[in-house]
Amino acid sequence: MKEEKKRTHCIKLRVSEEELAAFKRKFQNSGMQTFAGFLRAMVLDGNIVHFDEKELFEINRLAANISANITQIAYCAKRNCYDYEKEFSEIKESMNKIWEPLRFFIGLNMKVKH
Template sequence: MKDENKRDLYLKVRVSQAEMDAIKRKFANSGMNTLSGFVRAMIFEGYIVHIDENELKRLNVLANNIANNINQIAHRVNVTNKVYKEDIEDIKSLADKLIQPLLFLQSKCLQLRH
């Protein structure tokens, strides 16, 4: 009867010196005991994550615009010493525009967990 967990096959992968250095650094930081175990863990449990940089930039621009608008409202409150209902509604509206993309991003990040 053959032991199915016996590791008697080899996987040969060519890497550059810079790639090998990076692998060794990651292995050293992993806390794992063997490079083979580390590589297997990365193959079977690792992730390749594609991040749409345009979406992140759009989210960053939105957050900056919201921060600027809130700062303008805060400045107006400090100058006039009055809080206007419209300003509060604007802040709530701006927060609503930001929360949906952040919740989407959070859900995607949580999907990466086992």
């Protein structure tokens, strides 16, 4: 081992049983060979992501409200025999463009938390 690569310092960290179990679970899922290497990689290469979950869920709520409003408009238009099929298909496509990344981001958030 090269001189600059020698690991001569030790860092101690106290954790709870739950935290240790979470570290071990993430290590098992990492595919890495050693626990020490895993912890070094997490500390040196890991990222800390912080955002307000309330804002994320508010965006989700607003998107759901918009989607419900569009459904009501479509229902009224069909009931009154208006044919706006092309417009509604464009609106549905636009809503899918909103929902897809939103669901993906919420899913990532749940993975990061656990």
